[in-house]
Amino acid sequence: MLRKASKENIVVDLTNLYDHFFLTTGECKAKVTAARLPYFDGDYWPGAAEDLIIQLRQEDGRKLNKKGTIKKTLTKRALKASGQADLSSNASKDLLLMHKLGETISPMKEDFIMVHLQHCCTHCCILMVSGSRWVCNQCKNFQICDRCYETEQKCEERERHPFNQREKHVLYPVEITDVPTDTKDRDEILESEFFDTRQAFLSLCQGNHYQYDTLRRAKHSSMMVLYHLHNPTAPAFVTTCNVCHLDIETGQGWRCEVCPDYDVCNSCYYKDGGIDHPHKLTNHPSLAERDAQNKEARQLRVVQLRKMLDLLVHASQCRSAHCQYPNCRKVKGLFRHGIQCKKRASGGCVLCKKMWYLLQLHARACKESECHVPRCRDLKEHLRRLQQQSDSRRRAAVMEMMRQRAAEVAGLMGKAGGSLEAQNIGIENYKQID
Numbered sequence: 001m002l003r004k005a006s007k008e009n010i011v012v013d014l015t016n017l018y019d020h021f022f023l024t025t026g027e028c029k030a031k032v033t034a035a036r037l038p039y040f041d042g043d044y045w046p047g048a049a050e051d052l053i054i055q056l057r058q059e060d061g062r063k064l065n066k067k068g069t070i071k072k073t074l075t076k077r078a079l080k081a082s083g084q085a086d087l088s089s090n091a092s093k094d095l096l097l098m099h100k101l102g103e104t105i106s107p108m109k110e111d112f113i114m115v116h117l118q119h120c121c122t123h124c125c126i127l128m129v130s131g132s133r134w135v136c137n138q139c140k141n142f143q144i145c146d147r148c149y150e151t152e153q154k155c156e157e158r159e160r161h162p163f164n165q166r167e168k169h170v171l172y173p174v175e176i177t178d179v180p181t182d183t184k185d186r187d188e189i190l191e192s193e194f195f196d197t198r199q200a201f202l203s204l205c206q207g208n209h210y211q212y213d214t215l216r217r218a219k220h221s222s223m224m225v226l227y228h229l230h231n232p233t234a235p236a237f238v239t240t241c242n243v244c245h246l247d248i249e250t251g252q253g254w255r256c257e258v259c260p261d262y263d264v265c266n267s268c269y270y271k272d273g274g275i276d277h278p279h280k281l282t283n284h285p286s287l288a289e290r291d292a293q294n295k296e297a298r299q300l301r302v303v304q305l306r307k308m309l310d311l312l313v314h315a316s317q318c319r320s321a322h323c324q325y326p327n328c329r330k331v332k333g334l335f336r337h338g339i340q341c342k343k344r345a346s347g348g349c350v351l352c353k354k355m356w357y358l359l360q361l362h363a364r365a366c367k368e369s370e371c372h373v374p375r376c377r378d379l380k381e382h383l384r385r386l387q388q389q390s391d392s393r394r395r396a397a398v399m400e401m402m403r404q405r406a407a408e409v410a411g412l413m414g415k416a417g418g419s420l421e422a423q424n425i426g427i428e429n430y431k432q433i434d
Contacts, residue, residue, distance in 0.1 A: 001215050002115060013116040017045070018109035021125070022102040027142070027163050030125040033094050034101065038114075044398065045105060045112070047391045052100050056093060107402055119176075123148040130178045134171040136161060144171070191302060192229050194236065196364060199390050204228065207237045232301070243268040254281040309362055316373045335374060 006014040021032045039046050105112060118127040123144050134149045136142040142161060144152065149171065152160055160168050194204045204210070210221035228236055239248045241264050248265045256262040258279040269281070315331035323329065334355050345352035363379035371377065 001218050002113065004215070005115075011115050011117060012119055015114050015116070016109045017112035017114055018102065018105045020114055020120075022098070022105070027122055027161065028125065029123045029148075032098070032125060034097055036125075041387070044391070044395060045101065047388070047395055048104050049097065049101055051395075052097055052104070056096065056100075107406070108398070119143055121145040121148055123152075128176055130176055132173040132175055135174055136169045136171055138169050143174075189302065190229055190232075191305060192232055194225075194228060197387070197390070204236060239263050241265040241268055254283055256281055305361065308358055309365070312358055312362055312373060338374070 002011070002014050005011045017037070021037055024032075034049055037045065116127065118129050119133050120127050121133075121144050122142050124147070126145065128143075128145045131146045133143045133145060139162065144161075157168065158164065161171065162169060194200050204225070205221065208224065210217075210224060212218040212221055228234065239253060240246065241248055241253070242262055243264050244267070246265060248263055252266050254264050254266070254269045256277060256279045262277070264277075264281070311325070311327055311331055314325055315328050315335070318325065318328055318332070334351060337351050338355055341349055341352055343349040343352070345356045359373065359375055359379060362373055363376050363383060366373070366376055366380070368376075
């Protein structure tokens, strides 16, 4: 799908993290460090980089000499050869980290997809979002920004594009369409638990067999994911009949409001005079009824959540004993209850459970470093540790998969080498007999 978008010029370029940042071209003048690599929360490479940094520190600790000084990892000559202007110990560590990180990413570089929505400068590797980009009509992938063009004009003739060639190419300016100044998103904010973490989204896709390996499957999976986003009260997974164990279609089943996960299809419900179940069964809503319920429930839920979260922030900062803000006293009472309660949420206290739910919702969305909401900082740290543990397990699974793949390739190469050797021995024996 991305290749098709690239061919139709919907996106500017399609590459991967390794080829863009770790493989330097002849005219690339940027010294890319780990701090310049792009990432989102939960990405693979930041966790891998942290693991490598810990390994490098442990190696430095083992390399302590008798005087207590650390041996340099890379010499100044090696740093100069790599084009580094900074010859300090931090530069050598950063270069070593990039080298080891490149070795880690290289075998699976096709999984680190990068899509460029703007053109990238060949010299400094920075995306060009305003001004002009200077292109070469003779070289297909050469284009530089205004700042690098000014720098190139001040260089000597032999250092201009193309580098170390006698005949120099002329660069032509192409105006860049500026990014709009008003980038505020006016779309309605949709809350969905399936997009809170990567693991939740992965569970949704695995449970419903959503796949993205072909264009047809990617279209279907994207539409189904959007359906769950716009219909938060709809069942996320296929409901199965507890009697015949077949899938129940929408509006064609009955559910028990008392027993958890007890559903029967219409065929089993009407079979032999009905189901012998101690509780009352209610009919599944039809598709039209569910759509109406989902729209109304989604709007009501969003409004209620926003009011509750705003009230939570207000009550945590309010010091007035006679505050006129609606329900401010109730939330303050919940704060006091949380301090004094001996039962706690783990013991089944309903008030504590409600309070914890609101605090967790706030902590997921809060961006304030000095937030006054109780336990906000602790919950942020807890969520961060959970995310780190999940990322560590995912990295370990990826590394194990890569080791297995490398072992399979080595085994196939060994078999191929063995059969080739056997053929050579057979040919030699034939020649001797002949």
